[in-house]
Amino acid sequence: SSSFKRLVEVGRVVLITHGCDAGKIATIVDIVDHNRAIIDGPTTEVQRQVISFKNVVLTDIVVKRLPRTIGSKALAKFLEKEQVVEAWQKTAWAKKLEARKRRSAMSDFDRFKLMRLKKQQRHIVDRQVALIKKERA
């Protein structure tokens, strides 16, 4: 079978990468042509709009059996039933994006707290490693 697993289709969840909605997810509701689709994200504050595939990344999540050109309210119901937003937030991809956002929003005090916590963690781990090494030797 084909090596392409992520397809542009009605129901595919996409992550918007460019524009004012960057970082939010939305669902493909209709396909205009090979460059553009109509996306809608009623549960993630994304207005229904025509967007180019250049401004978007396909994710692995698909909302199955979504009727083409479904309205915003009905789409919101579909998304809540399938728990799409939760499924997205559970993925490693979403967690990495969230971690990146948090890290860039850290203040100097937060970095200090992080340094202290890391030091504590290192102390506990290294102490155990040293004990084991001593035992082995």
Add this chain to the structure above:
Amino acid sequence: EPTPKLFRMRIFAPSEIVAKSRYWYFLSKLHKAKRANGEIVSVNEIFVSDPLKVKNYGIWLRYDSRSGTHNMYKEYRETTRAAAVEACYQDMAARHRARFSSVQIIRVATVKASEVRRPYIQQLLQPKLKFPLPHRVQRPAKKADRALIIAKRPSTFY
């Protein structure tokens, strides 16, 4: 003239001034009417009622090539009439080097999916359409964020 004739045209133009100019250009071709003897009653921008619904537009046009003038029928998949005509003008410029002044849009109409004539539009009208994006070019959100030097060749697998 006790009851002067009233004419109406739907013009595609970047501004009101160009719209009025094109209106007189077409009207004097079609009727015995010229700008000096007429008066524009109103110029209104027309907004489409369903801009988030994709439609198949068929455009009949007439254009001047370098060696003659020809008729054409082209189809576009767009959300509004204005977007379809804009796509048409861009397409004519690209494929036939025809500038704005050499293209006359005769008719724009929405076409039902069963009556679409062009295969490049028909291929988008199949039920449960799905396709991959085979060549992924990863661009940063801002041009300033792009890395000038990268360690590995980027992967274009989606």
